[in-house]
Amino acid sequence: MKDLYLIGAGGFSTEILHLVEIIQKEKKQWNQVFFIDDNPQIQNTELRGVKVLAGSDFLMTIDSEIDIVITINNVNTREIIINKLKENNKVCFPNLFSPHAIVDYDYIKIGEGNIVMHHVILSTNLEIGSFNIFNSYTGIGHDCKIGDINSFGPRVAISGAVTIGDKNDFGVNSIVLQNKNIGNNNNIWMNTSIMRNLKDGNTYFGIPAKKINL
Structure with missing residues (x-):
C-alpha cells in the first residue's frame, strides 16, 4: 500500500x-x-x-x-x-472521486490526477483529460469534452456538448450554454454566463459575458 x-x-x-x-x-x-x-x-x-x-x-x-x-x-x-x-x-x-458525486462511470473517459468533490455531477458520454478540479455542486452535461488543468469553482454549470480546452478557470456560479467551444487559458469570473464561443487567453465577466481588459 x-x-x-x-x-x-x-x-x-x-x-x-x-x-x-x-x-x-x-x-x-x-x-x-x-x-x-x-x-x-x-x-x-x-x-x-x-x-x-x-x-x-x-x-x-x-x-x-x-x-x-x-x-x-x-x-x-x-x-x-x-x-x-x-x-x-x-x-x-x-483520481479522487467523492462518494457523494454522481458519475456515469460506464460512459466516461478520464485521465489522471482529477479531483471530483462532493455533489458534483459528471453526466454521460464525457471525455475528460487530466489534473482538473471539479469543486462541489459543479455539473457537467452530456457529451462534453474537457482538456487538462482546468479549475471549476463551486456550482459551475456546463451544459451539454460543450468543448473546453486547457487551463481555464471557472468562477463560482459561472455558466456555459450548450454546444459552445471554450479555448485555453481563459479566466471566467463568478456569476458569468458564457453564451458564445471563446478563443484563448482572455478574462470574462457578466450576463452575458463580456471580455474584461485588466
Missing part, C-alpha cells in the same frame, strides 16, 4: 484532506497521508493532524512508488508542479 502526498497546505487542501478521510473510511487505499508545501514557514507543522513534511523537491528523492494529489487551484502553478513531478517515474496521480 502506497503513501499519499497532498501538494499544497492552503485552505482548499483541508477540503481535499477531508475527502481523503472519507475515502479511507470506506476502503483504506493509502498507508499514510502527508502534506507537501514549498513555504518553509509551515513545514514541520500539522494541518488537521497531518504533517507538512517539506517542499516539493523532497518528492524527487523518493525511490518507491507514491501517490500524489495536487490541491492547488491556480492553473499555472498546478502546471509547473505537474511538469516537475513527471520527471520522477515513481510518482502516480490517482
